[in-house]
Amino acid sequence: MSSTTIIGDMQKDRVATKYVKVNPVNPEAGPLAEGGLILRRGGLVAFPTETVYGLGANALDGQAVAGIFKAKGRPADNPLIVHVASLQTVDELVSNVPFVAKELMKAFWPGPLTLILPVGKAVPAEVTAGLNTVAVRMPRHPVALGLIRAAGVPVAAPSANTSGRPSPTTAQHVLNDLAGHIDMVLDGGPAGVGVESTVLDLTALVPVVLRPGGITPEDLGRVLGTVEVDPQARSPEQGEGRPRSPGMKYTHYAPRAQVILVEGQPEAVTAKIIGLAREYQARGKRVGILSYIDSADFTNVGEVILAGRRSQPETVAAELYAALRRFDETDVDLILAQGIDDRGVGLAVMNRLRKAAGGQIINV
Ligand code: AMP
Ligand code: MG
Numbered sequence: 001m002s003s004t005t006i007i008g009d010m011q012k013d014r015v016a017t018k019y020v021k022v023n024p025v026n027p028e029a030g031p032l033a034e035g036g037l038i039l040r041r042g043g044l045v046a047f048p049t050e051t052v053y054g055l056g057a058n059a060l061d062g063q064a065v066a067g068i069f070k071a072k073g074r075p076a077d078n079p080l081i082v083h084v085a086s087l088q089t090v091d092e093l094v095s096n097v098p099f100v101a102k103e104l105m106k107a108f109w110p111g112p113l114t115l116i117l118p119v120g121k122a123v124p125a126e127v128t129a130g131l132n133t134v135a136v137r138m139p140r141h142p143v144a145l146g147l148i149r150a151a152g153v154p155v156a157a158p159s160a161n162t163s164g165r166p167s168p169t170t171a172q173h174v175l176n177d178l179a180g181h182i183d184m185v186l187d188g189g190p191a192g193v194g195v196e197s198t199v200l201d202l203t204a205l206v207p208v209v210l211r212p213g214g215i216t217p218e219d220l221g222r223v224l225g226t227v228e229v230d231p232q233a234r235s236p237e238q239g240e241g242r243p244r245s246p247g248m249k250y251t252h253y254a255p256r257a258q259v260i261l262v263e264g265q266p267e268a269v270t271a272k273i274i275g276l277a278r279e280y281q282a283r284g285k286r287v288g289i290l291s292y293i294d295s296a297d298f299t300n301v302g303e304v305i306l307a308g309r310r311s312q313p314e315t316v317a318a319e320l321y322a323a324l325r326r327f328d329e330t331d332v333d334l335i336l337a338q339g340i341d342d343r344g345v346g347l348a349v350m351n352r353l354r355k356a357a358g359g360q361i362i363n364v
Helices: 027-042 060-073 087-093 099-108 142-151 169-176 219-226 266-282 313-326 346-357
Strands: 018-021 046-047 055-056 081-083 113-119 132-138 184-187 198-201 208-211 258-263 287-290 304-305 334-337 361-363
Touching: 027 046, 027 184, 046 142, 046 169, 055 142, 055 169, 055 334, 081 113, 087 132, 087 334, 099 113, 099 219, 099 287, 132 258, 132 266, 142 198, 169 184, 169 334, 184 361, 258 266, 258 346, 313 346, 334 346
Parallel strands: 018 184, 046 184, 081 132, 113 198, 258 334, 258 361, 287 304, 287 334
Antiparallel strands: 046 055, 113 132, 198 208
16 A cells, blocks of 8 residues: 655645736735735735835735745844824824834934834834844835835835845846735835835944944934944954854845855956956856956956945946846856946945855955
């Protein structure tokens, strides 16, 4: 007699993912209402924000939020950002809004700034990973704002990628990672900034940037006077002990091929990349090079993908994740990535590249 054991039923775990195009400037009411209803009922909806695409669930529903972790394969101890469409909602999520938070909201919301504040009672532990703080942000993208309003609840949303992969900046990136695991994707075209929001901790004695992002320390300085940048936000690979932002301890933003980051004076970086490329090629490796429109020409050195202009870090931020994902469509074994100046949004770009490199960083 034979017997069959079924170990997991992949088919059973899959859901139909509805894909809907929306106007990014004036989103149609129909898809927003449908997405809002799905969220209210405990489902998962991916949507564009001005930073990257987010994967949303009702932030007040612990079970719905648990679905985000499952779909992404995200470690349960990495808390989520709660997205709001009004300042009143913040009062329901946090136990206290300090004066400095109000000033920052006035200056930068809606926009790519996430504030860490003391958590209120309404927020389930799934959102905060059990911390006594909660991350809140009001996004600027009309589709994100419209969806949150239609849902009528605050929306917990990390980036809509499989955990560890580069964040999605298009709806296609979201589908590549999560089709069959989420209920809906609203396609509002490419996200704008291209890297995630700045995470600012307001529960310490002085405000601290835990993750650099769309709002730069220079921007924050104009409101705060001085702002501290957590050493791990600058150099994630050099961190000691427990990071203050749980998410910073995980390998992140990484394409499938190994990344080696080369930083330093541009001419020296170019020479080093050419040398390394030759070395690896001699060992039979296929080499990719992440470079920029206004950098040296590496066409004869390896498979080159250009991510914006290094002299304009915003353009690199906008192109970075798509470039890293494009390497996955090639057969390169390793990627030699050129560093850029870590001024302005360049700090966020370098934070992501340093994390993608997972410690394989060469300073020349
Ligand atoms: P993601 O939305 O995928 O970009 O990830 C959200 C980021 O915010 C992660 O790096 C989290 O660790 C961080 N974060 C969320 N909530 C908190 C919190 N309460 N305290 C510190 N960091 C947080
Ligand atoms: Mg993420």
